[in-house]
Amino acid sequence: xxxxxxxxxxxxxxxxxxxxxxxxxxxxxxxxxxxxxxxxxxxxxxxxxxxxxxxxxxxxxxxxxxxxxxxxxxxxxxxxxxxxxxxxxxxxxxxxxxxxxxxxxxxxxxxxxxxxxxxxxxxxxxxxxxxxxxxxxxxxxxxxxxxxxxxxxxxxxxxxxxxxxxxxxxxxxxxxxxxxxxxxxxxxxxxxxxxxxxxxxxxxxxxxxxxxxxxxxxxxxxxxxxxxxxxxxxxxxxxxxxxxxxxxxxxxxxxxxxxxxxxxxxxxxxxxxxxxxxxxxxxxxxxxxxxxxxxxxxxxxxxxxxxxxxxxxxxx
Ligand code: FES
Numbered sequence: 001x002x003x004x005x006x007x008x009x010x011x012x013x014x015x016x017x018x019x020x021x022x023x024x025x026x027x028x029x030x031x032x033x034x035x036x037x038x039x040x041x042x043x044x045x046x047x048x049x050x051x052x053x054x055x056x057x058x059x060x061x062x063x064x065x066x067x068x069x070x071x072x073x074x075x076x077x078x079x080x081x082x083x084x085x086x087x088x089x090x091x092x093x094x095x096x097x098x099x100x101x102x103x104x105x106x107x108x109x110x111x112x113x114x115x116x117x118x119x120x121x122x123x124x125x126x127x128x129x130x131x132x133x134x135x136x137x138x139x140x141x142x143x144x145x146x147x148x149x150x151x152x153x154x155x156x157x158x159x160x161x162x163x164x165x166x167x168x169x170x171x172x173x174x175x176x177x178x179x180x181x182x183x184x185x186x187x188x189x190x191x192x193x194x195x196x197x198x199x200x201x202x203x204x205x206x207x208x209x210x211x212x213x214x215x216x217x218x219x220x221x222x223x224x225x226x227x228x229x230x231x232x233x234x235x236x237x238x239x240x241x242x243x244x245x246x247x248x249x250x251x252x253x254x255x256x257x258x259x260x261x262x263x264x265x266x267x268x269x270x271x272x273x274x275x276x277x278x279x280x281x282x283x284x285x286x287x288x289x290x291x292x293x294x295x296x297x298x299x300x301x302x303x304x305x306x307x308x309x310x311x312x313x314x315x316x
Contacts, residue, residue: 007047008035010097012089013067019150022119023086024059027068027097034065039103040127041217044068045266045274046081047096049088053264054081055272057122057217058100059154061129068097071151073119098264102273102290104215106131107189112139113181115202117194118150123217124191125154132157139163140184144174144194174198178205193217216289221269224287224304233307237261238280238315246307253303262316263302270304277302281313 010027018024029035038044038058045053056070074086089095104127106112112131114124121143131139141158143149144167158164167174177198181190182205190213192202199216206214230248235255237243246255253275256263266274270288279300285308288301302314 007096007098010035010068010095012091012093012095014091015089018071018153019148021074022071022150023074023089024069024071024151025085025089027070027095028066030094032066035068036099037065038062038068038100038126040106040130041102041104041123042100042126043102043123043272044070044100045098045264045272046070046085047098047264048081048084050080050084052079052081052084053266053274054085055266055274057126059122059125059151061133062126063130063133068100071119071122073150098274101276104191105212107138107187107213109138111184111188113184113188113190114139114141114143115177115180115190115192115194115198116141116143117198118145120192120194120198120217120219121149121151121155123193125151128155128158128163132161137161137163140165142175142180143167144169144198146170177201181205187213189213189215191215191217193219196220218271218289221267221271222289224270227285227287227306230306233309234311235259235307236281236311236313238313246312251303252305252307252312256302261314265303268303270301273301275301275303278315279312280315281309281311283308284312 011030013026013028016024042058043055045055047053058068059071060069072082072085075082141164146169190206232245232247234243235246244255244259246252264274266272273290276299278298284300285306286296287304290301
């Protein structure tokens, strides 16, 4: 059986700076072949020099598979990925890109409420472009930013149609998320991406909503407390048969890295999905914010997972 493609080599077609501190990259196949398709809200990993992997939301219309567009905010105090993109990456450079993954399940007929803070709009841009292309009006974007928002040029049709509410916090107060989501009734689906304070307010506002009606995108992984009952177990790589003991004080991810296992890592905190891996024997203790209960039956986010049994056998 052919091995599924996990990564491809792309070329940086162009880079612009829609506002200071934000770079927008257009990536394409080197020979302009179509790229793997993606769903609204999907992510890709960029494999940067120095072994860095970073995950970004795709910002173009999913109908446009000749290119991938991502927007990257420079984080001077970050781990180096955005600094590399801002300072080193140039048009014409080749770059490793993962196939797109995940995405957002939009409500087909009920209202989709997108709530974004600043660059947190990026997971919603592809969804809004897709909805506009399909002439769907069942969405609204509430977008808070300090000053002018950074990717507004990509959302002009939606802005002209009155489906985007902008809150420039230099001039006006940020919206009250509790009353905002309540306004849209009992079948709406709400999505949020932005700074921690906004996400906390959103989580509180939709705490009683079923999981199927809410979706959170985080930039920064929440801190995970160690599991008090953690015990040593053996991790086994099924394809090579190699195995190693995982000690509670040495994480599964660190053990896999020591073994040189073929696992991509980006956030390292269970929020991006770069390290999702199929498991054969376990069961794993899932501690991520990525997988659905159904996906957890076969896959595990190894950067944060532990194991409930004596052996965790991974399909790698
Ligand atoms: S590396 Fe991001 S979820 Fe594991």
